[in-house]
Amino acid sequence: MIEKAFNGDRNYWGWIVFLLVIISAGIYSYINQLTTGLTLTGMGRDVSWGVYIAQFTFLVGVAASAVMVVLPYYLHDYKAFGKIVIIGEFLAVTATIMCLLFILVDLGRPDRILNVMLYPTPNSMLFWDATVLTGYLLLNIVSGWTVLGAERKGVQPPKWVKPVIYLSIPWAVSIHTVTAFLYAGLPGRHLWLTAVLAPRFLASAFAAGPAILILVSFILKKTTGFDAGKQAINKLAVIVTYAAIINFFLLGMEFFTAFYSNIPSHMHGLQYLFFGLHGKGQLVPWMRVSMIVGLGSLVVLLIPKLRTSSKWLIMACIGIVVSIWIDKGVGLIIGGFVPSPLEEIVGYMPTLGEVSITFGIWAIGILLLTLLLKIAAAVKTQD
Amino acid sequence: MNENRREFIKKTGLGVLAGLGVASGIFPKSSFESAVASTTHEDSASGRRWGMVIDTRKCKDGCTKCIDACHEVHNVPDFDNIKDEIKWIWKSPYGNVFPGESAQFVSEETRERSYLALCNHCDNPPCVRACPTKATFKRDWDGIVAMDYHRCIGCRFCMAACPYGARSFNWRDPRPAIPKRSQAYPTRERGVVEKCNFCSERLAQGLQPACVAACPEGVLTFGDLNDPESEVRLLLEKNHTLQRRAELGTRPSVFYII
Numbered sequence: 001m002i003e004k005a006f007n008g009d010r011n012y013w014g015w016i017v018f019l020l021v022i023i024s025a026g027i028y029s030y031i032n033q034l035t036t037g038l039t040l041t042g043m044g045r046d047v048s049w050g051v052y053i054a055q056f057t058f059l060v061g062v063a064a065s066a067v068m069v070v071l072p073y074y075l076h077d078y079k080a081f082g083k084i085v086i087i088g089e090f091l092a093v094t095a096t097i098m099c100l101l102f103i104l105v106d107l108g109r110p111d112r113i114l115n116v117m118l119y120p121t122p123n124s125m126l127f128w129d130a131t132v133l134t135g136y137l138l139l140n141i142v143s144g145w146t147v148l149g150a151e152r153k154g155v156q157p158p159k160w161v162k163p164v165i166y167l168s169i170p171w172a173v174s175i176h177t178v179t180a181f182l183y184a185g186l187p188g189r190h191l192w193l194t195a196v197l198a199p200r201f202l203a204s205a206f207a208a209g210p211a212i213l214i215l216v217s218f219i220l221k222k223t224t225g226f227d228a229g230k231q232a233i234n235k236l237a238v239i240v241t242y243a244a245i246i247n248f249f250l251l252g253m254e255f256f257t258a259f260y261s262n263i264p265s266h267m268h269g270l271q272y273l274f275f276g277l278h279g280k281g282q283l284v285p286w287m288r289v290s291m292i293v294g295l296g297s298l299v300v301l302l303i304p305k306l307r308t309s310s311k312w313l314i315m316a317c318i319g320i321v322v323s324i325w326i327d328k329g330v331g332l333i334i335g336g337f338v339p340s341p342l343e344e345i346v347g348y349m350p351t352l353g354e355v356s357i358t359f360g361i362w363a364i365g366i367l368l369l370t371l372l373l374k375i376a377a378a379v380k381t382q383d
Numbered sequence: 384m385n386e387n388r389r390e391f392i393k394k395t396g397l398g399v400l401a402g403l404g405v406a407s408g409i410f411p412k413s414s415f416e417s418a419v420a421s422t423t424h425e426d427s428a429s430g431r432r433w434g435m436v437i438d439t440r441k442c443k444d445g446c447t448k449c450i451d452a453c454h455e456v457h458n459v460p461d462f463d464n465i466k467d468e469i470k471w472i473w474k475s476p477y478g479n480v481f482p483g484e485s486a487q488f489v490s491e492e493t494r495e496r497s498y499l500a501l502c503n504h505c506d507n508p509p510c511v512r513a514c515p516t517k518a519t520f521k522r523d524w525d526g527i528v529a530m531d532y533h534r535c536i537g538c539r540f541c542m543a544a545c546p547y548g549a550r551s552f553n554w555r556d557p558r559p560a561i562p563k564r565s566q567a568y569p570t571r572e573r574g575v576v577e578k579c580n581f582c583s584e585r586l587a588q589g590l591q592p593a594c595v596a597a598c599p600e601g602v603l604t605f606g607d608l609n610d611p612e613s614e615v616r617l618l619l620e621k622n623h624t625l626q627r628r629a630e631l632g633t634r635p636s637v638f639y640i641i
Binding site: 121337 | 500515516546
């Protein structure tokens with residue numbers, strides 16, 4: 001099937017070359033980081049995780065969100081998702097690979113990464129996260145590729161793939177729950193120390209992930225003529241709407257608990273992010289944009305007439321993705337480190353090299369997704 | 384399900400329960416109860432538990448002898464910028480070392496003093512829980528929370544987990560920034576986490592930790608918290624002391640007399 005990825009027009013190859021250029025720049029920056037150290041990033045003693053871990057967190061959500069098409073299609077036999085399910089699975093595959101890459105570039109000693117498996121430590125949530133992510137990657141590659149391969153030959157997929165697909169459903173929930181546990185179980189990091197962190201991770205994932213899926217479907221329709229179907233898109237839009245409502249509801253819970261209880265340590269993180277603390281509020285503009293864009297998009301999604309219009313739906317989906325990317329990919333991780341355990345406020349600004357590596361990994365992911373979807377679209381439109 | 388089978392299971396269950404009840408009467412310290420007792424964590428058990436009492440009343444403002452001694456012995460680099468900074472022991476104001484402790488009307492004297500901060504060698508260390516490779520671990524024979532610099536992958540999960548900001552990461556090669564090379568302790572490489580080790584290398588030679596030995600005022604007292612006759616225990620008996628952020632349940636082994 002792979003040969004289908006190498007059969008494209010000028011625009012397709014132009015796109016591939018463009019991504020390769022960004023990837024090369026990222027690799028160059030990473031080699032610098034490898035030889036000089038993570039000092040080349042904006043991270044420091046107080047804000048010791050930055051954009052890498054933040055992207056990782058966001059992308060675990062994107063990976064998990066495949067379940068929003070897999071579950072209706074395979075468990076409830078919701079036929080309208082028949083064409084989109086492969087896009088969801090391949091999106092999950094690429095997002096998971098990006099997650100693993102973001103963890104890799106964040107390590108001080110990437111050459112020792114296998115220590116996680118050589119000295120398995122069940123009490124560490126990072127051990128579990130590495131385990132469930134690797135498992136999820138395999139589940140999705142196997143199920144996506146097998147089903148697509150069968151379709152190409154015009155036969156039914158083999159029976160053994162069904163249990164693999166069923167297993168991927170709870171597994172999707174597990175990857176994002178365990179990712180939330182990385183943060184939610186740490187004493188003294190009050191922004192993270194909340195029981196709704198995992199539920200909120202899932203809610204934001206099930207909003208942003210399907211929103212990306214809708215956007216990818218529109219792009220595919222335009223570039224390859226492969227149409228996931230109006231009904232599937234509309235259903236996904238409803239899923240995005242509900243998930244976004246639950247996400248903002250849970251965020252409201254955080255605000256209530258922190259501010260009504262009036263416990264300073266519980267308020268500090270939110271104060272720093274949304275209003276500024278002791279006159280310092282580096283992330284305030286970001287968080288406000290996230291709120292305004294997110295709630296604005298939600299209003300658009302809530303109006304059926306707008307939600308079913310392609311133009312409005314595309315804008316609302318972009319809005320939801322941007323809003324949740326800021327929330328998880330900027331605010332949540334960095335905000336967790338401010339104020340520090342010694343109540344100091346230390347800023348964080350990613351460096352050019354760090355941004356270049358980040359773009360590089362995104363480009364690797366988008367390249368991989370492009371190739372996989374090129375194959376999928378070729379198979380799906382062959383008849 | 385078959386009626387007889389259901390009845391059988393019911394009776395077996397009751398029988399097991401009754402048996403356990405009898406057993407718990409015969410063996411008063413059954414494994415049952417020790418499991419319950421260990422969750423309340425009153426006694427951390429056998430062996431030593433190294434600990435420290437810091438008498439902050441005696442600590443002189445502006446004096447950094449303990450810090451200098453520690454950092455020199457352990458080849459701690461000096462980068463002179465907060466981002467790359469590595470520190471094993473340092474001084475910070477009251478509100479920073481004890482966030483959440485009495486915030487109103489703290490006496491000027493208490494406020495103006497600065498307080499030593501270092502790894503607490505917690506009895507229940509969150510960093511050890513978080514580490515995915517056991518590169519940081521608690522020594523069960525003396526309670527020291529130690530590091531294996533050769534196993535650390537540099538994920539910095541322990542830094543996120545430590546509620547005391549006690550851990551530093553080697554963001555760059557530390558060796559060029561070491562002011563005076565010490566032979567007493569190995570240098571570290573770029574890309575790994577480090578922190579205070581309670582001078583385990585000196586304890587092995589029967590010496591006091593470097594900071595304790597360096598203090599001219601007798602601020603620092605080091606000893607076995609599990610020994611009721613030890614000097615640290617006597618100090619704890621005689622004085623009201625604080626542990627940093629005791630509410631987090633980490634059970635720090637460093638105590639402060641304010």
